[in-house]
Amino acid sequence: MSSLGQGAVIGLIAMVLFMTGMPIAFALAITALVSILLFLGPDQFDLFGKMVFDSLNDFGLLAIPLFVLMGNMFGGSQASKQLFEAGEAWLSRIRGGLAMSSVAASTLFAALTGSSPATSAAIGRVAVPEMAARGYSARIATGAVAAGGTLGILIPPSVTLILYGIAAEQSIGQLFAAGIVPGLVISVMFCIWVYIAQKMEDRKPLKDLGWGDMEHEVPERRTYTWADRFKALGKTLPFAVLILVILIVLYRGIATPSEAAAIGVLLVFVMVAFLYRGLTGRQFTDVLLESTNQSTMILLITAFSAVIATVLSYLRVPQDLAAAVTDAELNKWVVLILINLILLVMGFFLPPVSIIVMTTPILLPLVLGLGFDPIWFGIIMTINMEMGLITPPVGLNLYVLKGIVPKVPLKEILIGSLPYVGVLGLAIALFSIFPEIVLFVPRLLY
Template structure:
């Protein structure tokens, strides 16, 4: 069978099994085993478990369940609500301050928890009802939380970046640092849109009041005393200190990513025990159970995705596809646009974990040959994959929001999300024009990237 026919057959079989409704991990594993049975030596089936184990025996991957434990410990307490409340109290006097508070609360919680759904759930459960009570439109309230949650896979620690570091053989510390600049840029753009939208909704509410006498909570002026502002800080500051300490340990060279994850998860458990009294077995059991379930699911997907990639590599499908892309002699920016376009389409159906592990063997060699910095591309790809978390048909964050506020129509949620998707794509363009936004900080801290 020709390489073209084999590659086409591999792609068709993968799509058919995935669209059958089988879970992603089992879909990828089934395709891998099927092609091993028909196109690889019979003895290869005897080494399936060995191949999966060898592919997963990366010390970097050890940090994933530990970061998940840290996020679960923080996410299953009132830490998210307290963080949101603190942001609300301190930004209450700023026009659109409530929306901006949600953005900053999402960013800080995402940096502590490293999970997009957890950020949406923790901040959204307090933020969406509060914004609606204050007169914000339901669609905007849902959209800003859904978009803010996506920062969980860009701001460190990010499970998605851990996987990209393994797949692309890049420094995890460099990737984490590279995500900070674009992450801050996205936070600023989201906050700017929150302020602009507030002014728009405020003027509409004022016109309605003048015309019909209908009062809106949006027109009320809220004021918090300095005492109220400082009273909430003791619950929030320890977690911000935890975030700062973990970052210093990682980037200061005091600990490896796995050691940092272990330290962060241990300190998170200590903090929730001290601040929220979560220390009894009945309190800790749900945290450990959630960590075990999410880690097992994620590691299963990783293992099967790596097996899938191994089979593609063994059959020379990924190498042939990479060579074919290079042979097209596309300009570097057309090549980048085409690859990101494919990532967007894949984001309609697949989570970021699967996209990274399935496409890295195909996309990274041509990009490296075209002269792109693979750390920079990892950030750009992450932002593009973020859009997949908030656009249909999968849009994981949409379902989280729908669970928090089931009375908000799906159409209103999507309309509220669209401006943020546009801002995220605009950020990709800006980072493409000014790559130092992503590369300057890691180059400053760790020196120039010699591996590209």
């Protein structure tokens, strides 16, 4: 059997196991074990333990549980409410302003948490009931929050970018720098779509706003003076300072990503304890347990995916795939479109962490052979992962929103979120045509 045939068998085994519904990490572990037995032989079975240990014996991975902890501490505080209120003060008078406020709050909150589901949950709890009370449709309200939450894996610090950097052996600092401008551009594009969608609804109002019999108190409509706006903006300064400190120590070479994450955790702990007083002792214990659970699952997925990647590399699947594409003399943009479609389909079924770790060792040699920049490709790959977060059947952000507003049909949330998949596709096209949008900041800093 050819190497590409062996790779296809390994992929098929993984997909069958994923469809059984077992946890992703365990499905990957079984796939790795079966792959070793089938293609390396039973006498090489002991390599599994060594590969798992080697994949986790990396100081850079320490950044993952630290950034997860930092994000969960913010998620348990009043930070999301402060951010949404600041956005409301500045944008509430614009058509669709509250929905735009949720996108703006998600953008900044994403930079603090690095987690898309956490961003959707934290902002959604504050923003969605407020928009429901102000007459927004469920589609616009939940769609804006679900899409805004996807920015959590793009805007630094991002766990996804850390994993890509480790898998691709690229600078995590450069990847963080590369994610800043695309994250802001996509945030603006989301706000533009909110304006368009709201204008379309104003012309043809929905008979049913989609909230079901959801009960809520209608808040008093506030008018904001310029003093109120600047006061609300001032409450976001601690967040801006925190982000700035993390970026400075990282980009100046003062600290490694793991050390920068530790500094971030310390600063967040001080901010939550003394500025927001948002966590009781019991809540802090819950945050620690939740962070441990999330970090453990991410690291298990990382370890077992790395074993599969090592087996595929030993079988020369990535190298032969790159050679086959080169020999076919396909246009590099055609190949890039095919890669994006493959990543999009994988995002329908798998979480970003597993896709990044599994596919990067396979796709990177192909991408480099076509002359694309690996830092740029990391951002393009991450935007593809954002699409998967708001597309069924696995779209995590959709189910996060469903948990926040259980009386809203999942269909309404999906209808509101799907246009943002098109917006993200448009962003990929924009960054492909003008790669300097992605690469300007990392080249400036490095």
